[in-house]
Amino acid sequence: MWKLTVSSACIGSGVCAGTAPAHFAIGPDGRSRPLASPVEPDDIVLGAAVNCPMEAIAVTDADTGTPIDPPP
Amino acid sequence: MTQQDSATAVEFPIPPAPTLYHPAPQLAQLRAHQPVAKVTLDDGTTGYLVTRYADVRQVLIDPRFSRAAANAMGPGGAQTGVSMLAEDSMISLDPPEHTRLRRLVAGAFTARRVEQLRPKVRALVDELLAEVTARPHPVDLVEHFSLPLPVRVICELLGVPPQDQHIFHAWSDTVMSDASRDPDEIRSTIVKLGEYFGKLIADKRATPADDLMTALIAARDEGDRLTEKELLNLCFGLLIAGHETTANQINMFLLTLMSFPEEYQRLAASPELVPQAVEELMRFVQLGDSSSNGLPRITTEAVELSGVTIPAGSVVLTSALAANRDESVFSDPDRLDLSREVAQHLSFGAGAHHCLGAQLARMELQEALSGLLRHLPGLQIAVPDSQLRFKSGMILRSLETLPVTWQHEA
Ligand code: HEM
Ligand code: SF4
Numbered sequence: 458m459w460k461l462t463v464s465s466a467c468i469g470s471g472v473c474a475g476t477a478p479a480h481f482a483i484g485p486d487g488r489s490r491p492l493a494s495p496v497e498p499d500d501i502v503l504g505a506a507v508n509c510p511m512e513a514i515a516v517t518d519a520d521t522g523t524p525i526d527p528p529p
Numbered sequence: 530m531t532q533q534d535s536a537t538a539v540e541f542p543i544p545p546a547p548t549l550y551h552p553a554p555q556l557a558q559l560r561a562h563q564p565v566a567k568v569t570l571d572d573g574t575t576g577y578l579v580t581r582y583a584d585v586r587q588v589l590i591d592p593r594f595s596r597a598a599a600n601a602m603g604p605g606g607a608q609t610g611v612s613m614l615a616e617d618s619m620i621s622l623d624p625p626e627h628t629r630l631r632r633l634v635a636g637a638f639t640a641r642r643v644e645q646l647r648p649k650v651r652a653l654v655d656e657l658l659a660e661v662t663a664r665p666h667p668v669d670l671v672e673h674f675s676l677p678l679p680v681r682v683i684c685e686l687l688g689v690p691p692q693d694q695h696i697f698h699a700w701s702d703t704v705m706s707d708a709s710r711d712p713d714e715i716r717s718t719i720v721k722l723g724e725y726f727g728k729l730i731a732d733k734r735a736t737p738a739d740d741l742m743t744a745l746i747a748a749r750d751e752g753d754r755l756t757e758k759e760l761l762n763l764c765f766g767l768l769i770a771g772h773e774t775t776a777n778q779i780n781m782f783l784l785t786l787m788s789f790p791e792e793y794q795r796l797a798a799s800p801e802l803v804p805q806a807v808e809e810l811m812r813f814v815q816l817g818d819s820s821s822n823g824l825p826r827i828t829t830e831a832v833e834l835s836g837v838t839i840p841a842g843s844v845v846l847t848s849a850l851a852a853n854r855d856e857s858v859f860s861d862p863d864r865l866d867l868s869r870e871v872a873q874h875l876s877f878g879a880g881a882h883h884c885l886g887a888q889l890a891r892m893e894l895q896e897a898l899s900g901l902l903r904h905l906p907g908l909q910i911a912v913p914d915s916q917l918r919f920k921s922g923m924i925l926r927s928l929e930t931l932p933v934t935w936q937h938e939a
Pocket of ligand 2 (some may be wrong): 511
């Protein structure tokens, strides 16, 4: 399983929510948050993380804590 | 706000605004009374024009509003260079196909990577403005500053040789023109751009360099992550997307600052306001005319917005100009306030297609504005607004020339 976090660097571009709407949504504060975590591994989550202009999304292995994106 | 309201006939396209500095008043009317307005498009079909901040943001982010479907249907009637170029590029794809292409280039445009380019861009700004100050007054800033800056930045990033950069100006003008331009001329220009980049790609395959084009070629050749056509489109798409927009944003920033002299004075006295000022100017300036809207979306199912049910398969247009003046989000929205703590403006769009070059454009605009304050104190535009000449038939306000004077330092 993957653990998803969004850091305070988020500027609310909506890239992640538009790319992976099952995994991210923009909250009332205008910033993104994961809809659930941990989640089943899914390539679209990595697409959202890579496409985040602020590199605000971290995907890690929920059991080991090993970084998946950004890569270690 | 009700179905009935949205049925009232709306003049469309929205007539041109009476000033360069504010949207047409019709947009505020729509925002208040028909936030999701039924309009008749060029080809006679019905579309929906969305003007409220929250609704525009939703249309841009929510995957039920599809760019790919809009591209497949070719809605909105007349073709422009941008719509033709868009046909084969990421702006016309939905996730996950869109995601595959965008992630190949996203790394080069993150805030962190862009920050690493800042010293180079600042040096380029200093170099261009030193040349400007060596010229007799008035100096045309379009030719000597606002156009060469973004062209040189994106060419450097891609790895386009400096000696070739001048040939893009005419090509880019043609591609950025509106529906009044001969479609065959636009098509032949796109073919020329393709041939140019095809040759450059061949050169870089033979002699790799430390640039984005070489990295994309490797993604194609080693990773097989994009087709040859996609590679070509990405390269010239990036070149076109980034240059006329940023150049004219610099011009519109200056025109807007000159028409709000107290705000300009405040900025000149406190240059540390520049980053905030850039965001407020991005929100405020009218880069396009009120009649222009972002690229269309099509609903993949029925969606309700501000109480209006938009049926499945409808063309939806968004007005960022209207959304950026929404009083429910920006207090006193028609006032330029360079120290405003802004909510995210919508001038770079939102969602999966949020401008790839947003961080780069921001940084360039910050450096351009700081540089102009540093090098050209007491800047003035040498002609009245009525004598400003905009290129005709462009999808954004594109100045032919911007003659300026300034105070020489003692
Ligand atoms: C002030 C300057 C700029 C403005 C106002 C601007 C505005 C925009 C807007 C509004 C969109 C979204 C269009 C839509 O969703 O329909 C967009 C997309 C895009 N912009 Fe910019 N842009 C600017 C500069 C740049 C620069 C410097 C680049 C250079 C690389 C660039 C590359 C792109 C690309 C590739 C897209 C498509 C992204 C996608 O489909 O995922 N832009 N831009
Ligand atoms: S892509 Fe990044 S910056 Fe944009 S909303 Fe998502 S987390 Fe925030």
